[in-house]
Amino acid sequence: MSLSFRFGTVGSPKSTPKKPGGSVGAVLRIAELGLNALELGWVRAVRVSEKTCAAIKQTAAENDVALSVHAPYFINLNANETEWPKSRKRLADAAYYGYLAGATDIVFHPGSYFGRPPEEVLKVMAPRLEKLVAELAENGVEVTLRPETMGKGSVFGSLEDTLALSKAVPGVEPCLDFAHLHARPGDGSMNSYDEWARALETYAKALGDDALRRLHIHLSGIAYGAKGERNHLPISEADLDVKAIFRALADFHAAGRIMCESPILEEDALLLKQMWQEVSGEE
Numbered sequence: 001m002s003l004s005f006r007f008g009t010v011g012s013p014k015s016t017p018k019k020p021g022g023s024v025g026a027v028l029r030i031a032e033l034g035l036n037a038l039e040l041g042w043v044r045a046v047r048v049s050e051k052t053c054a055a056i057k058q059t060a061a062e063n064d065v066a067l068s069v070h071a072p073y074f075i076n077l078n079a080n081e082t083e084w085p086k087s088r089k090r091l092a093d094a095a096y097y098g099y100l101a102g103a104t105d106i107v108f109h110p111g112s113y114f115g116r117p118p119e120e121v122l123k124v125m126a127p128r129l130e131k132l133v134a135e136l137a138e139n140g141v142e143v144t145l146r147p148e149t150m151g152k153g154s155v156f157g158s159l160e161d162t163l164a165l166s167k168a169v170p171g172v173e174p175c176l177d178f179a180h181l182h183a184r185p186g187d188g189s190m191n192s193y194d195e196w197a198r199a200l201e202t203y204a205k206a207l208g209d210d211a212l213r214r215l216h217i218h219l220s221g222i223a224y225g226a227k228g229e230r231n232h233l234p235i236s237e238a239d240l241d242v243k244a245i246f247r248a249l250a251d252f253h254a255a256g257r258i259m260c261e262s263p264i265l266e267e268d269a270l271l272l273k274q275m276w277q278e279v280s281g282e283e
Contacts, residue, residue: 003273003276003277003280003282004068004249004253004254004255004256004280004282005054005215005217005249005254005255005256005257005258005276005277006035006036006037006256006257006258007035007036007037007258007259007260007269007270007272007273008035008037008038008039008065008066008257008258008259008262008269009030009035009038009039009259009260009264009265009266010039010041010070010218010259010260010262010265011026011041011043011044011088011265012025012026012029012038012041012094012260012263013026013029013030013033013072013265013266013269014056014264014265015029015033016029016100016265017029017122017268021039021072022052022055023033023040023056023101023161023204024052024055024059027038027056027059027060027063027065027067027200028059028063028267029086030063030065030072031063031064031065033266033270034270034273035065035266035267035269035273036064036065036066036256036272037065037066037067037068037258037259038065038066038067038068038102039058039067039068039070039107039122039259040056040067040068040069040070040071040098040103042070042071042072042094042097042098043070043071043072043073044067044072044073045072045090045120046071046090046097047092048097048101048228050097050100052101053097053100053101053102054101056099056101056102057090057100057101057102059223060102061102061269062100063218066097066104066143066257067092067098067101067102067103067104067105068103068104068105068106068107068146068257069095069097069098069101069103069105069107069215069261070108071091071094071095071098071106071107071108072094072108073088074087074090075087075088075091075108075109075110075196076110076111076112077088077110077111077115077124077125077129077147077156078110078114078121078125078156079161081083081187083129083130083239087111087136088115088132091108091132091145092132092135092136092215093104094106095115095132095136095141095143095145096109096139096141096249097135098143099141099142099143102179104142104143104144104145105143105144105146105175105216105257106143106144106145106146106222107125107146107148107175107216107218108145108147108148109148109150109155109157110125110147110148110155110156110157110161110162110165110231111125111155111156112154112155113154113155113156113158118156118158118160118161118164119164120170121139121156121167122134122161122164124166125156125165126169126193128169129145129165129168129169129172129231130146130168130169132156133145133168133169133170133171133172136181138264139194139273144171144172144214144216145171145172145276146170146172146173146174146175146216147161147162147165147172147174147175147241148162148174148175148177148180148218149161149162149174149175149176149177149178149180149181149182149184150177150180150184150229150230151177151180151181151224151229152182152183152184152224152227152228152229152282153185153186153210153227153228154227154228155162157184158173158184159176159199159202159203160161161183162175163202163203163206163207164206166206166207166268167206167207173207173214173215174203174213175216175217175218175220175237176215176216176217177217177218177219177234177242177261178196178217178218178219178245179219179220179221179229179238179261180218180222181199181228182222182224182231183222183223183224183228183230184228184229186224186225186228187226188239191239191240191244192239192241192244193244193247193248195245195247196248197248197251197252198247199248200212200248200252200254201252204252212252212253212254212255213253213254213255214255214256215249215256215258216257216259217254217256217257217259218232218259218260218261219242219245219259219261219262219272220232220234220235220238220260220261220262220263220268221233221235221236221240221256221262221268222238222240223233223238232261232262232263233262233263234262234263234264234267234268235268235271235272236271237260242272243275243279246275246279246280247274247279249280250279258272258276
């Protein structure tokens with residue numbers, strides 16, 4: 001029996017050897033570790049050739065490693081008219097080259113409120129994202145764009161924000177970063193089974209029960225203050241109750257990918273896989 005979730009790292013495992021190195025080396029290392037998902041960390045810029053993309057895609061297919069991409073950090077769907085074309089190109093490039101590399105999901109940070117209410121910001125973001133999704137589809141780029149839930153309350157990225165954007169634009173679904181959702185309120189809340197169960201209920205109500213079978217999750221420990229996220233931590237050094245999250249996911253028969261963003265990437269990815277097996281009873 002295969003597990004309901006694939007497990008992997010956001011970015012190349014720390015133990016990826018110098019040769020072959022790069023994304024191809026990262027895919028091979030993921031498979032060696034007994035993991036089966038990798039999020040290509042294209043967080044500074046998309047600098048990859050079509051030839052390299054073909055090699056990544058082939059290596060991932062041969063080793064049964066599911067791929068996603070973390071698009072550059074410098075994307076803001078709420079940017080002003082001068083800055084928006086640059087953000088748009090970064091997201092479009094991540095989608096295009098990600099698709100060529102065999103990635104199915106493109107994770108991105110949606111942007112800032114700039115002091116405006118979420119519903120106003122949504123009116124700017126949704127039409128921009130809709131146009132981009134339509135253009136990608138026209139060009140045969142079949143990927144799911146995933147706005148990430150964010151760890152600071154000053155930026156667009158509450159669960160409600162990402163669900164509203166996903167409902168507004170067909171083919172868009174959130175990247176659920178549970179550590180960010182825990183850190184965002186800044187008061188230690190969003191850390192109980194009941195809170196996670198309510199979040200998954202809200203998710204299913206917005207996007208349908210089927211959406212719970214294709215979740216794309218980020219998970220790590222996290223340090224936070226009153227304003228939200230400070231930095232990621234190893235699972236063992238943080239107060240995030242991972243088992244409560246996993247119990248909720250198991251009870252909702254959720255499935256998809258769980259990608260680790262901890263500072264000790266592959267160590268914690270393997271720990272998460274082990275914890276999931278213990279909580280779910282899957283082998």
